[in-house]
Amino acid sequence: MALNWGILGGSAFALAQMAPAIHSAKGARLTALATSSSDKASAFQAYFPDLRIHRSYEELLEDSDIDAVYIPLPNTLHVEWTMKALQAGKHVLSEKPVAMKAAEIDALIVMRDRTGLLATEAFMIAHHPQWQRTRALIVDGAIGKLVHVQGLFSYNNADQPGNIRNTPETGGGAIPDIGVYTYGSTRFATGEEITTITHADLDYENGVDTLARVEARFETFSASWVNSMRMHPAQMMSFVGEAGVIRLSAPFNAGVFDEAQVELHHGDKVVTVERFPGVNHYVLQVEAFCRSVAEGKPFAWSLEDAQATQSLIDAVYAKAGAD
Template sequence: MTMTPIRWGILGAADFARRFMGPAIHAAKGAELYALATSSPAKAAHFADFAPHVIVHDSYDALLADPAVDAVYIPLPNHLHVDWSLKALAAGKHVLCEKPMGLAAADYDRLIAARDAAGLLAAEAFMIVHHPQFARARALYAQGAIGKLMHVDATFTYNNADDVTNIRNRPETAGGALRDIGVYTFGAARFVTGQEPDAITYADLRLENDVDVFAQIAARFPDFTYSAIVSMRMHPRQQITFHGDKGILRLTCPFNANVFDMAQLTLETDGTSTISERWPGVNHYIVQVENFGHTLRGTARYPCALEFSRGTQAMMDMVFTAGARR
């Protein structure tokens, strides 16, 4: 049985959309990259290279007014996410918006209310939870594979110091390391354990041009402690480790699978590696689009509801508050 593809539109010809999410939508089963909104013919041409039939609208509003568009992907700068997500929902489009979808927990309350009023699917593009390594990690944790969890340690760093015009380095576009990559270190721990932080016990935020470029964080969860380092000024590194009293569960490429390195999970008990699993062929962007489609068709529950994303933002709010007091 052939299913009618979900016709996607993209608001803006962002580099990330061109390199990752545009091709993912084009490649995903049950999806079609139908339309793009950009006033730049040169940028549109890059999308036509892999999706030659894509329709180009010269404004975001024109794309939202296109009745043929079923769902909208929003890769705009952070400070524009809430407004354009709300506009898309008001236009009757399902929404997948880049993270962070909002800049404070209250933003997610507005988005959830708009989603419910419209009866549409709206979600943050938190792609890592769609990767099978996280489903596997969560299952192993739930099975007690590492015993009682004592501590979670996460790291995500890269260096864009030379790219001063990058939106991540600009306060007016709500840049910063925490909003760009801290969400992954927070959300990954929450997704695997199902727990929320009780308190941020330490937060060292270092700013350049009013943007956080380094953050060292400690938190207390109900059953374990947590620490993380995120930075836009350090050599690239990423990992997350779940340390229990009977074992260690480690993801060595949890956030940029098959870009930074191959996705790999290891489980160590009694000083030996008892499990080592790899996923060389999984593209979590494609899986994210396909999961979105499964949910729209009513065949599966979406893995990352807005309520989950609100929880990550609530932790982010706690970190900013703790960092300001320091």
């Protein structure tokens, strides 16, 4: 039986990516949207004519036909509405970051465990085969002992001062928006946690970080990341070992920024390239969510994972403030 989904808020991202993903995913049925905007409701119904429209978030949560909700609201609202959805008996997939501070996730974990519902963060890249392959290559020793990880993710929205990513009231900033990917993917691929943030140099505009240069030590390797909302669009992740290098060409917006490819550099200038065309990690994420609810299958990214990444983010801000 398909899981009936509702979406809290008519965001542009939900319309462009997650609503189509829910609609296309096996085991899922896009059923309802909560928005007080007639224009946003019409935009969704143009693609999904049978979509039920609720004029408030509370009204959708009271809808007994809804089994699960997707929350694409501004960052500062994720904890509040994830908690309310769980209290209403709904499974929850919240956009990242699920919270603005790691400690805020404690209450969500307690409520998740109390209700027995699935609640997690929409860290879609964990479901992409390029990342599962990268993790397997590292574990299998394809590059020998891992020495250093380097990550970059950037775009430029300087011409959008009203964008929620550029306003502190909505939890904006380069780190909450895209640092979560460079930091979280490092943790996901290696299975390790930071021991210390050694350097954090942040540029701010209007109270939000727009450029973050960060260096860290993990248990057995070092890492350096750059994230910016004031640079030309770019993204890459590299895992450098004693015997080789793994490089991902489109680690975060696979199929949009570029084709997903995992390059393995090893031996005497030997390069092996694995390609993953046509993979939609948003659809895979929804399908994995539905399987977890219906069959109890493990889900690749838990609230505990989200909390560990948020702890890293908290440490970055603390280091930047200390410096």
